[in-house]
Structure formats: C-alpha cells, structure tokens
Amino acid sequence: MGKELIQKSLKDSLFTGIIALALFGPIVGLRTVAKNEVLIVEPKWLVVLLIVIFCAVGRFFINLYTFKKEQRRGEPSSLGKAISNFLDEKGAQIAIGAIVFSIIFPFMPFADRYWMDIAIMMMTYIMLGWGLNIVIGLAGLLDLGYVAFYAVGAYSYALFAIHFGWSFWICLPLAGLFAGMFGILLGFPVLRLRGDYLAIVTLAFGEMIRILLLNWYELTKGPDGLTGIPRPSFFGLPFKRYPDEGVETFHTFFGMEYDPMQRIIFLYYLILILALVTNAFTIKIRRLPVGRAWEALREDEIACKSLGVNPRNTKLTAFAVGAMFGGFAGSFFATRQAFISPESFTFIESAIIVAIVVLGGMGSQTGVVLSTIFLIGLIEVFRDFESYRMVAFGGAMVLIMIFRPRGILAKRKPTITMGKQG
Amino acid sequence: MEYFLQQLINGLTLGSVYGLIAIGYTMVYGIIGMINFAHGDIFMVGAFVALIAFILFALTSIALPIVLILVLLIAMVFTACYGWTVEKLAYKPLRKSFRLAPLISALGMSIVLQNYVQAAQGARIKTLQPVIQGGFNFFKESDFVVTLSYLQIFIVLVTIVLMSIFTLLITKTALGRAQRACEQDRTMTALMGINVDRTISMTFIIGSSLASVAGVMFVMYYGVIDFYIGFLAGIKAFTAAVLGGIGSIPGAMLGGLLIGLIETFWSGYISIEYKDIAAFTTLVIVLIFFPTGFLGKPDIEKV
Secondary structure (H helix, E strand, C coil), rough: CCCHHHHHHHHHHHHHHHHHHHHHHHHHHEEEEEEECCEEEEHHHHHHHHHHHHHHHHHHHHHHHHHHCCCCCCCCCCHHHHHHHHHHHHHHHHHHHCCCHHHHHHHHHCCCCCHHHHHHHHHHHHHHHHHHHHHHHHCCCCCCCCCCHHHHHHHHHHHHHHHHCCCCCHHHHHHHHHHHHHHHHHHHHHHCCHHHHHHHHHHHHHHHHHHHHCCHHHHHHHHHHHHHHCCEEECCCCCCCCCCCCCCCHHCCCCCCCCCHHHHHHHHHHHHHHHHHHHHHHHHCCCHHHHHHHHHHCCCCCHHHCCCCHHHHHHHHHHHHHHHHHHHHHHHHHHHHHHHHHHHCCCHHHHHHHHHHHHHHHCCCCHHHHHHHHHHHHHHHHHHHHHHCCCCHHHHHHHCCCCCCCCCCCCCCCCCCCCCCC | CHHHHHHHHHHHHHHHHHHHHHHHHHHHHHHHCCCCCCHHHHHHHHHHHHHHHHHHHCCCCCCHHHHHHHHHHHHHHHHHHHHHHHHHHHHHHHCCCHCCCCHHHHHHHHHHHHHHHHHHCCCEEEEECCCCCEEECCCCCCCEEEEEHHHHHHHHHHHHHHHHHHHHHHHHHHHHHHHHHHHHHHHHHCCCCHHHHHHHHHHHHHHHHHHHHHHHHHHHCEEEECCCCCHHHHHHHHHHHHCCCCHHHHHCCCCCCCCHHHHHHHHHHHHHHHHHHHHHHHHHHHHCCCCCCCCCCCCCCCC
C-alpha cells in the first residue's frame, strides 16, 4: 500500500463525503412535518452526519482494497458460474427435489399460518414470473404492464363469480381467456415497436387499465373495490365452519375437525398446480415450432423475417399466452383475497414481476424461482422497516444489474443445436 | 371563447413544466440511447428540495425576488448532485451491457428514489402556502373571467430564459459541441480527445437541473406534492419527448407544450377523471403512427 494510494483514497473519500452531504443534507436532514396545518422543518443532522461518515469511510476502504482492481463487468463471476454449472448438471434432480419439497411443505412442522401465507405469495409470484417469462424471456418483449392482465383476470373472475355465481373452475378459464384476449387487443397495435418503446407503451397500458378500474364505478366499484368474492371449494365442498343448511363441507365429508388451515393448504396446492402447469406449458412450448419462433425472434428479428416468420403474429401469440397465465394468477389472487381493489394492481407490482424475471436470468425457469425467493424474501425480511424495504428492493435490482447484467442464472442453454452439443 | 383562452393559458403553463422535464429525457436518450426511467423521480427530488428551501426562507425576511432566485439555484445544485450520482452508480457500469440492462437498473433507481424520499420525508402530501399571488383579470364584463396569474407569467418567463441559455449552451459552447459529437459517435469523439464520461456526466447534471426547475415550478403552481409525483410527470414528459422527436431538444419543448395543452383541454372539455388517460393515449398513438415525432430523425434499421 503506497503513500500515494492512501492520499488518493483520502481525497476521493473526502469528495464522496461532500457529495453524500449534498445528497442527504436537505432530504434526510431537513424533514418537513405538518404542525397545525403548516409545514415546518425538523432538523435531523445526526442521521446525516452518520450517513456521510459511513459513505466516506466506506469509500475510503473500498478505494484502499479494490482501487484500480479492474474486474471485467458483465462476465459471470466465478461464484455465479459455479452456481449455474451446478444447476446445469444437477438441474433435473434439484427440480424434482424442489417439487417434492413444495408438495410436502404444508405438512412440515414449522409450516404455520405465517409461513403458508408467504409460501402462497411466493408461489403466486413464481407463477406470474413464469407467465411473464414467456413474454420477456422467450419472446424478448419487455412488458412493463403485465399487472394489467393480472388485474383483468382478477376482476373478470370476481365479476363472473359475484354476478353469475359461477364456480371457481368455470371462472378460472374464462378469466384466463379474457386476459388473453386483452393481450391480443393491446398487443396488436404496439408489437412492432422497438424494445424500450414497447416497454413504455405497455407501462402506459398498465396504468390505463388501473385508471379505468378506478373510475368505472358502476362496474368495478372504483377505489372501494369488489368485496365478497366467493372462496373456492374443493370440488363443490366449501371450507366453512358453519355451512348453510344441508350443504356438506370439506371437513364433514372427510370426517375431520374443522380447521381454517385446511382452506389455506388447499389454496396452496391450487397455486402450486397452477404454477406447475405454467412451467410445464413453457417447457413444452419451447420445443414446438411457435416456441422456437419466439426464441429466434428474440435473437434476430430481421433474420426471422427473411426466413418467413411473421413477427407480429408470433409476438402476438407470446403476448396473449403470457397474458392468459397472468389472468389465471389474477383469478387465484381474487379468490384468495376475497377482496380486490385497484390498489393491488399498481405499477410497482409490474416492476416486481419484471425484476423477478430479469434478475433470475431471462428465459431461465429455475432463475425465476431463485429470484422470487431472493426478492420476495428480501421484502419479507424488511417487513418491520416498512419504508426501507422497497429501497432495499430497488437497490438489489440495480446491484444485480451491475454485477450480473444477465441475471442470476446467466447461462442459457440453447433449446436446439446443430449436431452434437459440445 | 373566454373558457378556451383560460385553458390555453393553463395548458401553456403546464406545458412549460413538462417541456423542461422532457429535455432531460431527450438529451440522455440522444447521448446514450437509454430511457432514463429515474428522471421523473429526479424532478420529484427537485420539488422536495424547493419545498424545504421555501419553508426555510419563509422564516427569514429576504425579499421575494431574491428568494425565488435562491430557491431555483439551490434546487438546481442539489438535484444535479442526484442526477450525477444516479448516473455514476446505476448507469455508467452498464454502458456496454445489453440493451435492457440500463432500463432495469433505471427502474430500480426510480424505486429507490421514491421510497427513499418517502422514508425520509414521510408519505403524506406536503402543502406549500402560495408564494406568488395575484394576477391580471381579463373580460371582467363577461360571465367567465380569464385569469393570468403572476405565477403563470413567472413560469413561462423562467422557461423561456432557461431555454435560451440552454440553446446557447448546446449550439455555441465547447461542451455543447462535445455533447453533439457524443450523440453521433462516442468512440470517434473519444479519439478526438474529448472526455466522453465527463460529457455524459454533464448531460445528466444539466438534465437534472432543468428537471429541478420544473420541480420548483410544480410545487409553486400546485402547492401540493408527495413522493409519487415523479412517476406520472415522468411518463408525461417522456411522452412529450417522443412526441417532439426523441433526441431533438427543440422537439422536447414543443412536445411538452403540446402535452400540456392536450391534458388541459382534455380535462377542461372532456373528463377530469380520465385526464391521465389523455396523456397515455397520446403516447400510444404517437408511438404507433408517428414513432419519430415531429422533429426527430427517422430510425434506420441496420443489419
């Protein structure tokens, strides 16, 4: 460690301190609070001081130990490589292990209500991630408005179930169909746009759907949301402690004690099956002509056009299929919550789902699972620090992009190769 | 007619705000080809800095014109720091990465900024007492009085002044030349001995300062802000940038004015609940039928 290096680092950390002071000074240091209807400023200099010292000292040590140590970014680091190699070799066993684990999960001794709720939430996100993976990962279309289809699925399920009294198993495919139709409707005009323009337009569509849900009071009850959405039943057997006269329930039919966990466990298996169906569908369709066309289109649109693939129709199918799975997940969400309002379908949900897909490694089904566990786990861990958890979430997005721009599982095995795979 | 005139005045004021934000989008897109998703949130930070500065200055007895200038300067300096840091932390490491990486990183940065401000300043909406009051009234005899407030005059004037300075900066100075060169070919510019990294940093600093001025105006005009204002304003300003032709600076200003007018006329004549739909619909229509905008260059696809 030369003297010059220390001097340089000191200078740099001083600069970092000044910048940190400028950044955090006004926003953190001068908190505006309302007092008697008038805003006053409440100084918090100690916090700022701590942050500034932390930044400067941190920068100093980073400089000392990794100064000028050029690491080539964008290349998978050795740890990531090891993980993806491991997953490649043992992929099948791990997948089976994971499925077995998720099947026996509700009967684990620690699986109480809290864990089951988290598991159901994670499964929902995994399903959404797998659905969006068709659009982003396979077809390469960045969709920032995926939550719109989730919302369409949830609302169409809720409206069918409330107004017509149809059962879950009739409403579910209808909701999927509806969401898929919306996908075609929205996708049709915009799918010839380039990557980032498409992203913004889909974002706009997502917001438009939300504003529509918020203001179309006659249909959606606006911000009040829809309540009393019927819970799903086990092939006609409801989960109720005190059922209506003459109705057999789940626990009486099987001669068990009533336990609210029965419904939770049923919901868990429901979303597990839905998610696995999504996954199986994706794995299967990758080997079919349309799946191959999606992946080819992602790699080179012009080459595809010259080989006679119709880009618009191919993209449209990807968009619609992805939307359909979003709709399925939406109807599950509606039946699980029994209450939906536009609040649940904000842009941040889309951002979370996109983050799950992209950070997992686009196109990687295992990556989606890993990044869901990581990101949703991160949000859960920070649950007690309500306002900081999304900061941590956004920060994680940036960091993963910087250190592993291709996602956690960066290596993508080609679906098909010429000759022997080497 | 009077009603129309009033909407026109309001629309031009709003359009000035959007135009100033749109310049940041268009400059960054021109120079590094990415949509700076966090730009709307930079605008929001600018509005918060301005709010804090206004509250602090209200305790002193400095004359109003000086307060205005000071607030503008303070907001520009502090917000520029944010723009600079965001670029250094989240975009610079990804400059050679694949196309969607900076967009995702920008999305993450936008989430960070929003929630950081929420954590530091609280989630409630903040109200600022009107700073400039009064105005001219026209058509006093008719049943609809048209008001042109001093604040609106101030906003439009500041926008015109800033735009002139900014245009001079781009067309006449060495920095502007470097920026225009970077837009055309970054490698070649670097070979000519221009510090490309610094030029890009300067772009972010200028863009953020202009957005912060828009933030100052927003907080003065509406008097109400929260940590979420950057999202909608960002999308609308982006629409403005696309409408004017992304990459074109006069286009951004023109697009901003148009979006401001569309939004005001829509809420004035059609429906105020769906006023955000107007901006989104414009965005979709423009991108589908008109992707190069008014003053943009056509995008040639190369194999």
